[in-house]
C-alpha cells in the first residue's frame with residue numbers, strides 16, 4: 083500500500099468531483115477512517131497531511147488516541163452506545179452518529195463535566211433499511227427542537243450512509259434527500275447545518291456532486307497498487 087499515492091489519487095478525484103460545486107477543495111473535510119489499521123498507519127497519514135481521523139468503534143479510537151493524542155482531530159463515526167460516551171468525550175471533536183435523545187443527554191452530561199462543547203451530526207437513515215442506525219427523515223426536525231437547548235452539544239450537520247451498492251449512482255438520490263433536508267432546517271440555538279457528512283470509498287464522488295463537504299474514506303485509502 084502506498085498511502086501517499088492513494089491520498090494523492092483521492093485528492094484528484096475530489097477536485098474533479100467539485101467542478102460544478104459551490105465548494106472548493108479546501109472546504110472539504112476529508113476524514114480518514116482507520117478502523118483496523120495500525121497506529122503506524124495513522125502516523126503515516128499525518129505525514130501525508132491527513133489530519134482528520136474517523137473511528138467506528140470506541141475501543142479502537144481510545145487505543146489509537148493513547149499514542150497519537152491531539153495531533154489529529156478525532157471523529158466518532160460509528161454507532162455509539164450511551165455507556166461508552168464517557169471514554170471518548172474528552173478525545174473527539176466530532177460525533178457523526180447522534181441518533182437518540184438519550185444519547186444526546188449522555189453526551190451533554192459528560193461534556194459539561196469537562197467543560198467541552200462537542201460538535202455533533204445527526205445520523206439520518208434515509209434509505210429506511212432496518213440494518214442501519216439513524217433517525218427517520220421525518221423525525222429529524224422534531225428531534226432538533228428536543229435537544230437544541232443542550233449547551234455542550236453543537237449540532238453542526240447531518241450524516242448518512244447510502245445502502246451498499248456496486249453502482250455509486252444508486253447512492254445519489256439518498257444524498258440528494260439529505261441535502262434537501264438540511265436546506266429545510268433553519269438555524270436555531272445550537273443548530274446550524276454547516277456539514278453534510280456523506281460519501282465513502284465507493285460513492286464519495288457522487289456525494290461531493292450532491293453537496294457533501296465531509297467525506298469518510300477507508301478502503302480507498304488503504305488499497306494496494308495491484309488490483
Ligand SMILES: *Cc1c(COP(=O)(O)O)cnc(C)c1O
Pocket residue numbers: 115117138159160243282283284298299300301302
Ligand atoms: C467504515 C466506515 C466508513 C468508510 O468506509 P469505506 O467503504 O472503507 O470507505 C465510513 N463511514 C462509516 C460510518 C463507516 O463505518
